[in-house]
Amino acid sequence: MVREDELIKILKNIAKLLELKGENPFKARAYLNAADIIKRSNINLEDAVKGGKLSEIKGFGEALQKKITEYVETGKLNYYEKLKEEVPQGLFEISSIANIGPGKARKLYYENEITSLDQLEKACEQDKLKNIKGFGTKLQELILLSIQHKKASKGRFLQEKTTIEAEKLLKEIKLISGVQRAEITGDYRRFSETLKNFQILISIKDESVRNKIKALIKKYDSEIPLDLEFTNDDKFIWYLHQTTSSKNFNEEFEKLAFSRGLSLKTDSIYFNNKKINLKSEEELYEILKIQYVPPEIREDIRALEKAKEFKIPKLISKEDLKGVVHVHSNWSDGKNSIFEMANKAKELGFSYIVISDHSQSAAYAGGLSIDSVQKQHKEIEELNKEFDDFKIFKGIESDILTDGALDYPEEVLKSFDVVIASVHSSFNMSKSEMTQRIIYALMSPFTHILGHPTGRLLLARPPYEVDIKEIIRAAADYGKVIEINCNPYRLDLSWENVIYAKEKGVKLSINPDSHNSGTITDIFLGVKVARKGWLEANDVINCLGSDDFFKYIKSL
DNA sequence: GCCGTTTTCGGCCCGACTGTTTTCAGTCG
Numbered sequence: 001m002v003r004e005d006e007l008i009k010i011l012k013n014i015a016k017l018l019e020l021k022g023e024n025p026f027k028a029r030a031y032l033n034a035a036d037i038i039k040r041s042n043i044n045l046e047d048a049v050k051g052g053k054l055s056e057i058k059g060f061g062e063a064l065q066k067k068i069t070e071y072v073e074t075g076k077l078n079y080y081e082k083l084k085e086e087v088p089q090g091l092f093e094i095s096s097i098a099n100i101g102p103g104k105a106r107k108l109y110y111e112n113e114i115t116s117l118d119q120l121e122k123a124c125e126q127d128k129l130k131n132i133k134g135f136g137t138k139l140q141e142l143i144l145l146s147i148q149h150k151k152a153s154k155g156r157f158l159q160e161k162t163t164i165e166a167e168k169l170l171k172e173i174k175l176i177s178g179v180q181r182a183e184i185t186g187d188y189r190r191f192s193e194t195l196k197n198f199q200i201l202i203s204i205k206d207e208s209v210r211n212k213i214k215a216l217i218k219k220y221d222s223e224i225p226l227d228l229e230f231t232n233d234d235k236f237i238w239y240l241h242q243t244t245s246s247k248n249f250n251e252e253f254e255k256l257a258f259s260r261g262l263s264l265k266t267d268s269i270y271f272n273n274k275k276i277n278l279k280s281e282e283e284l285y286e287i288l289k290i291q292y293v294p295p296e297i298r299e300d301i302r303a304l305e306k307a308k309e310f311k312i313p314k315l316i317s318k319e320d321l322k323g324v325v326h327v328h329s330n331w332s333d334g335k336n337s338i339f340e341m342a343n344k345a346k347e348l349g350f351s352y353i354v355i356s357d358h359s360q361s362a363a364y365a366g367g368l369s370i371d372s373v374q375k376q377h378k379e380i381e382e383l384n385k386e387f388d389d390f391k392i393f394k395g396i397e398s399d400i401l402t403d404g405a406l407d408y409p410e411e412v413l414k415s416f417d418v419v420i421a422s423v424h425s426s427f428n429m430s431k432s433e434m435t436q437r438i439i440y441a442l443m444s445p446f447t448h449i450l451g452h453p454t455g456r457l458l459l460a461r462p463p464y465e466v467d468i469k470e471i472i473r474a475a476a477d478y479g480k481v482i483e484i485n486c487n488p489y490r491l492d493l494s495w496e497n498v499i500y501a502k503e504k505g506v507k508l509s510i511n512p513d514s515h516n517s518g519t520i521t522d523i524f525l526g527v528k529v530a531r532k533g534w535l536e537a538n539d540v541i542n543c544l545g546s547d548d549f550f551k552y553i554k555s556l
Numbered sequence: 557g558c559c560g561t562t563t564t565c566g567g568c569c570c571g572a573c574t575g576t577t578t579t580c581a582g583t584c585g
Binding site for chain 1: 557558559567568569570571572573574575576577581582583584585
């Protein structure tokens with residue numbers, strides 16, 4: 001099995017390394033282009049190599065064919081390994097800072113003896129960069145911000161990226177004889193956006209089991225650290241609950257539990273001085289006579305207050321979702337055809353999909369010209385005839401231009417069923433300008449949904465400067481919907497702001513923003529964000545059936 | 557490094573932005 005993602009990463013890194021070496025920028029672009037081809041197209045690399053079909057693909061010349069073949073056959077690329085040795089690590093790191101490209105990185109490294117991020121940080125703090133031609137006070141500030149963000153992200157991992165690994169490890173632990181119960185707990189179970197480790201709680205029969213687990217862990221090969229905690233089975237549920245909950249929540253919960261007759265001793269849990277073995281967290285809540293609090297919302301004590309009053313709403317679940325909003329097709333920068341995207345959504349049990357490719361200004365992402373829009377609409381109309389009980393809606397992800405305008409003239413905007421408006425350019429505006437820009441887009445009668453409202457990329461890019469609360473209030477005023485973008489790097493709107501949006505009466509749409517049919521399932525990550533934001537099914541517009549969804553959109 | 561052809565070398569996407577300039581180079585999407 002070819003690690004396609006890995007190859008894409010290698011090709012991108014080669015491009016960057018070449019730029020840093022100061023080679024012909026077009027050579028670098030050829031590698032970027034190759035990475036892009038692999039990402040967007042449907043080529044099965046293994047088959048293409050075996051069948052000698054690589055040469056048929058535009059963009060894969062002699063050199064790239066050779067390299068791709070080498071990678072497919074050996075899982076490695078010698079050229080890349082050599083290149084890594086030629087380019088200093090420090091130089092590579094420096095160029096990873098926002099607003100530092102290859103040009104500035106080279107200047108710092110070779111002409112100013114700044115050979116690491118630490119040195120770069122110090123130089124900025126000591127105000128030394130402003131003397132270098134091309135640098136100034138403002139850039140110094142931006143560099144510091146970027147370094148800070150990088151530091152804060154260090155040692156943290158995206159929740160979604162860790163899931164498969166975590167579940168696999170857990171399964172293996174459970175198979176060890178003498179392991180009674182085991183769960184991944186902590187941030188993972190509460191669904192925090194990023195994690196620093198896997199916290200695993202295990203109840204064991206006796207001490208000998210520990211060694212068996214340790215032997216298993218020795219074979220564990222991952223960059224994500226493990227934090228194992230052992231307990232006896234009587235206390236398993238208590239500790240599962242404790243380690244899942246946030247600190248604040250837990251403190252209040254313990255107070256309540258102890259005041260209502262629970263006590264914790266070394267051997268077991270006692271209720272009214274009687275030993276108990278809890279089977280589930282639900283049982284724990286039951287004996288305390290309060291409503292069950294799902295793990296996702298054990299963040300602050302408001303949840304506990306509501307639980308005492310039995311007023312925790314029925315949170316949204318996967319099964320409530322009826323349609324998929326915001327996916328890209330190969331008409332812009334997606335990998336699959338409209339048919340393939342629709343078919344996949346149907347297979348997953350959804351009853352409609354909103355195709356929303358990029359708009360004309362997004363040239364880098366193959367944004368649709370007016371002519372293409374019209375052709376795409378014809379294709380959708382034809383496809384709709386082929387599907388029973390499934391509907392494809394004509395959507396667009398329209399850029400919000402710098403002045404807040406949408407990206408097509410009115411007569412074109414009118415032709416879409418659904419318009420999602422998103423910012424994709426000029427991130428460095430002032431807070432008030434950016435806020436105004438987005439509010440202006442919300443005021444357009446053609447806008448239905450605001451896409452990824454803060455533009456953040458988890459662990460990679462902070463949100464653009466924007467007053468998100470003001471935007472949420474504006475969405476409420478103009479009756480517009482806000483997206484929960486489910487791309488694992490975005491999860492934007494964040495759950496904290498989802499809570500605020502609900503308070504203000506704003507409806508949300510849980511959108512996967514998929515660029516291929518395999519990531520439509522990202523939509524289920526969004527359900528977790530929504531749950532963490534206390535949403536119920538009736539807060540989310542794609543919980544509506546196809547007809548009601550369309551009616552709702554048209555009422556905006 | 558790729559492509560295409562005016563066949564073996566020249567052009568490759570480019571506009572907006574910005575911090576630094578005082579006309580522009582580097583970065584970004």
